[in-house]
Amino acid sequence: DGGITQSPKYLFRKEGQNVTLSCEQNLNHDAMYWYRQDPGQGLRLIYYSQIVNDFQKGDIAEGYSVSREKKESFPLTVTSAQKNPTAFYLCASAGQGHTGELFFGEGSRLTVL
Amino acid sequence: GESVGLHLPTLSVQEGDNSIINCAYSNSASDYFIWYKQESGKGPQFIIDIRSNMDKRQGQRVTVLLNKTVKHLSLQIAATQPGDSAVYFCAENGYNQGGKLIFGQGTELSVKP
Numbered sequence: 001d002g003g004i005t006q007s008p009k010y011l012f013r014k015e016g017q018n019v020t021l022s023c024e025q026n027l028n029h030d031a032m033y034w035y036r037q038d039p040g041q042g043l044r045l046i047y048y049s050q051i052v053n054d055f056q057k058g059d060i061a062e063g064y065s066v067s068r069e070k071k072e073s074f075p076l077t078v079t080s081a082q083k084n085p086t087a088f089y090l091c092a093s094a095g096q097g098h099t100g101e102l103f104f105g106e107g108s109r110l111t112v113l
Numbered sequence: 114g115e116s117v118g119l120h121l122p123t124l125s126v127q128e129g130d131n132s133i134i135n136c137a138y139s140n141s142a143s144d145y146f147i148w149y150k151q152e153s154g155k156g157p158q159f160i161i162d163i164r165s166n167m168d169k170r171q172g173q174r175v176t177v178l179l180n181k182t183v184k185h186l187s188l189q190i191a192a193t194q195p196g197d198s199a200v201y202f203c204a205e206n207g208y209n210q211g212g213k214l215i216f217g218q219g220t221e222l223s224v225k226p
Contacts, residue, residue, distance in 0.1 A: 033213075040122075042202060042216040043157075058213070090156055101147060102214060104156030
């Protein structure tokens with residue numbers, strides 16, 4: 001079945017360590033997005049990519065990095081520079097020419113101890 | 114700057130009653146709006162969308178109303194069921210912002226049996 005897969009679902013890391021969250025989609029979508037969600041809050045855009053080998057910063061990109069080497073994959077690295085990394089991270093994708101509808105993964109919950 | 118916000122952070126309704134979730138937006142240039150449903154620990158799921166050239170759109174048990182005059186969006190759920198309990202987000206297409214969605218804070222809907 002087509003869909004968007006995030007892994008791992010839960011992740012624990014010590015403070016100061018980098019961690020990479022995986023996002024894979026087999027929907028043949030051009031655009032991919034990473035959002036951060038804190039408890040009781042909406043979604044805030046971290047990074048997005050509208051085409052392979054290209055990506056742009058979102059509203060809260062500091063302390064994060066991404067790559068888009070393949071159309072299917074858009075991994076997010078949470079670096080030690082991110083001051084408050086504990087959060088729920090959501091990856092999404094959208095097809096070419098989309099007007100807004102995003103398809104979301106199930107999320108990855110990162111807890112930094 | 115532009116923002117999408119919700120009037121009520123929580124809403125509690127009796128099973129079988131109708132629910133109305135409200136949303137205000139400030140970017141008058143936005144031309145596409147979406148409602149998402151997010152169950153606990155999961156990614157948001159698309160419910161219904163509406164374009165700015167419409168003022169009403171109906172789906173299965175859900176209706177979205179758009180009032181461009183006062184920049185207001187609402188989601189109506191008919192005969193609310195326990196399975197409707199979730200957080201509901203409105204989002205607007207960030208016109209002139211590369212198609213990025215701007216999400217509101219969310220409203221938590223709780224359905225009492």
